[in-house]
Amino acid sequence: MSPHKSTVKKIAKHPHYFPDSFRNDYANMAYIDHYKNASIVLERRVDIESLKDTFIPKVFKERTWSKLLNPMGDVYDCIIREFFANAFLECDHINCWVRGREFTISRDLIQELLEIQLTTPDTSLHYDERKEKLEPLVQVLGGQLKKKALHTIELSPEMRASAYIMIFNLYPMKNLTTLSGPRTVFLHDLFTHKEIDICGQIYHLFVKCIKKRKSRLTLPFPSLVMSLISRARVKIPSGLPVMQREEPISEQTIIWSKAHIPGPSIDVSQIPRDEAAEIDRFTSIPEDTP
Template identity: 25%
Template sequence: MPPKRKATAHEKGKGPVSGSSSRTRHVAEPPEDRGIPRFRTDEIEECYTKSWASKACHKERQVAREDFSHHLLERVIQHCGWHRVADAPHAVYPTLVREFFANFILDIDVPESSHRYKTWVRGQWIRFSPTMIDKYYGLTRTEVVPLPAPHEIDLALVARFLYGRDDAWPLSTPRFMHDQLTRELRALHIFVSSNINPTRQRTRFTEHRAILLHHLARLRKIDLGTYIFEFVRELATVMDSQRTIHFSCLISGLCLAQGVSLFPTEEADPPAALLNARSVENSETKIAARRGGRVHAAPAMHADEDDPDDDAPAPPPAPAPAAGLDLSIQMA
């Protein structure tokens, strides 16, 4: 999950705070707005210009499910009902996604709030809630098993399961390592790292992600709508200190399905690389080459934080927006 919540300039109304990354990113020119309001306040617009406009948009990945028909990954997708989560994701409109986060209502889940489960995007209020995410992905909350906290589960058992060996615990590294996972779990981890608990850093991961992988691999379903909602809310709260925006496909789809307008010159980004058997094989070959031919028992699929899709073939054409998606539901 994103870092622990902390107050930001956005939240306090004290002006902008730039991101922590020293990397210089190209900031696209703002699109022609044709009178469409883009920001709720002048402070948000100033913060967007100085920080938000340079955030990278990390995208969910489509899974070539036919390549994994007898694989743990497909069993998890089937058991959890994540067919739409694994299918071709919505096209990403980066400016729209950045504006969604810049204008995000931070008390969106406060019961007494007048705009509970609503946020503001381009001059209109849209619904954003666990129920909306469930509706978008066609999810149900039946047979959900709560995800345990680190103090509620034996981490030694988790480590032995993920690494597939009895001497996995205590860990020989500060964190769990992707390249030590069993082969089936590596593919599942890539999917989770893009579509469920997204990150640009897949090489090493925390106890929380290890528990999530163990939970899913044991075919225990989570409340994904609530999980994603809390992830996005936390990310919006600490975004000043982050350099990457996640769930860009989902947010683009939810906004457009509720009538948010695109600018005339606004174009979709190319989709993320397809997750298929070839990308997995290419990844392992490249990682082995980078290590001078020293192939570990479980070679990593991704090299590092800044090159997450280096292993993948050319992406497929961008999917069209999901027109006419019915999201007219009652809010809890």
């Protein structure tokens, strides 16, 4: 049997190849098999000024992360999916291809685009490689540790808002109620003002989405991806549907959270009806992501 026969058969399963969207049939296959239905966590703006009476502004005061906390521009989910489907790792950079234009992405390029100061973290390990014991961290953060996950429902309203900033803008995931071990460590480092190589973290998450293709992917930092694509002067067709951002994370986020935490809280009737869906999202338990 020819060593290429099985590959040919697999390609034949996906006959719809769109040359404008994919650099080759393998990228088209990757899109269909892994990225077409992947979740995209769209960054939310963070209204730091409205949070001035909390500890949150102090957490970010010395960090030059303003572009991460204030994402700008339109995001097109089809372009984000094509970006990851066409990308592959090449030495110390990611080779990208979007709508006929090829370009590369590196950690240094991400740092330059986000205008983030170079930091020297205590460890070179990525967060999913670190093995800290979670119990001491939970004592600092609050909340409740179940197995190897931190439940955000029991966090203070301010800490929950910090967790939401992390979940949407810094270490994306779909589940708002349960933080994995690596994300618990990240939140602790954030809260305790430890140095975080956020550009290295972003690049690492990009690489994971490209290398470890699986059925349950969460595609991170779509606003940043669009900025990188724009920097490469990729021409985006007009008329594509734009992803809608959720409301900014703000003082109102804390008010909504207090409505669902035991003890003194505001009355649910005080919350506008159009925010009901937001509250439901905060208190539901969606499918976990790796």
